[in-house]
Amino acid sequence: MTQTDNITSPRAIVIGGSLGGLFAGTMLRKAGWIVDIFERSTHDLDSRGGGVVLQPDVVQVFREVGIKISKMNLGVPSKDRVVYSKDGTVVDRRAAPQIQTSWSLIYTTLKEVFGDEHYHRGRVLKDIEQDRDAKTVTAIFDDGSRETGDLLVGADGNGSTVRQLIWPQSKPTYAGYLAWRGLIPEDGLTPAAKEGLSGDFGFSNTTGSHILGYLVPGEHNATSVGERIYNWVWYRVANDETLRSIMTDKDGKYRGFSMPEGKLSEHWKEHVYREADELLPRPFREAVRSTHEPFGQAIRDLTVPSMVDGRVVLLGDAAFIPRPHTAASTSKAAANAISLYDTLTSVPNDIDEALARWEPRQLYLGKVLYEQGTRAGDSLLFRRDLNERVG
């Protein structure tokens, strides 16, 4: 997918080159815009977590930007949703066919479509200037460089600099629990774990503990049997002090809200294994025990009152972070980008009008997912009714 640097084409500056930035970048280019993505990371992004439930909006972006989905494996199918009690009995099994993909598969697929030429690594946004008369916006980077365009898309994730600059009152808040996570090559699963968990979407809940897992594509997006990866996510309640200790890595560095694979301290690694023995049914217990490098992510909530300010828009996790129980944060970023394309192409000569049409539905989507996710998470982890929290 190439872009012609036509003098009359509007220019978009996209901050953040993860999934939200790539959804927006590829869709804006399809709308005829000149698009440059600026990503603070100096290297290709990878290992960003694991499994993602494949949702229709992601498939739609793939189709819209010309990816031949009939010629690729989009992920790993699962057949049933299976719920285990703590003693290992199956308490519920129902057919729920779906496909699980991975962050890496979506990223590498879109990155290949977008190409390297207009994807700029190692560029850290520091400030934004808007000329409201000229209807332009300028991104200022930490190396002093500047880029001016007709639209700036803040796709810079949950710690968004764009949001901090323009919506400083909107900050993520800790939800009171974290997700322990693990990725294991499927051949590394014990026979009991493989038999109990492979091919299905497995769950097990007890008070203050909720685990789920499924197979996702393996290295180089491989989906053949034997090459896939088992991905588990285990939610556990943790107060602020405990979270701070968990997020202090094995070298003593405090990492805030996300502990990458390979960095968890021995103390907390042992804790995860010990709690698996105490709280989980055998298939999950053995899956967790077989994971050499568990990692963790604090669950946080974020909403914003608006997503447009002049020629700046926010999308993806920069705007709303729905709880992961919605399985919708990646698809929300895709939906934001699809809708941006739709509105900009439906009023091609009036960007302001297009943004005014774009915003209300995106705010609605973000709020609905926020409420759904909060309801699900609070009920699962705290047995708390949503009405006590956001009603």
Ligand SMILES: Cc1cc2nc3c(=O)[nH]c(=O)nc-3n(C[C@H](O)[C@H](O)[C@H](O)COP(=O)(O)OP(=O)(O)OC[C@H]3O[C@@H](n4cnc5c(N)ncnc54)[C@H](O)[C@@H]3O)c2cc1C
């Ligand atoms: C560590 C991690 C693991 C995740 N795992 C999963 C998962 O397993 N399943 C799932 O569904 N979702 C997962 N997510 C969330 C999912 O990736 C996002 O919902 C989805 O990618 C849309 O997010 P985003 O692109 O809006 O933000 P992000 O994925 O957070 O990307 C934001 C990007 O902006 C860049 N950036 C930030 N600040 C600046 C700046 N000042 N200048 C330039 N660039 C900047 C960051 O480096 C990053 O690449 C994960 C996210 C993270 C961060």
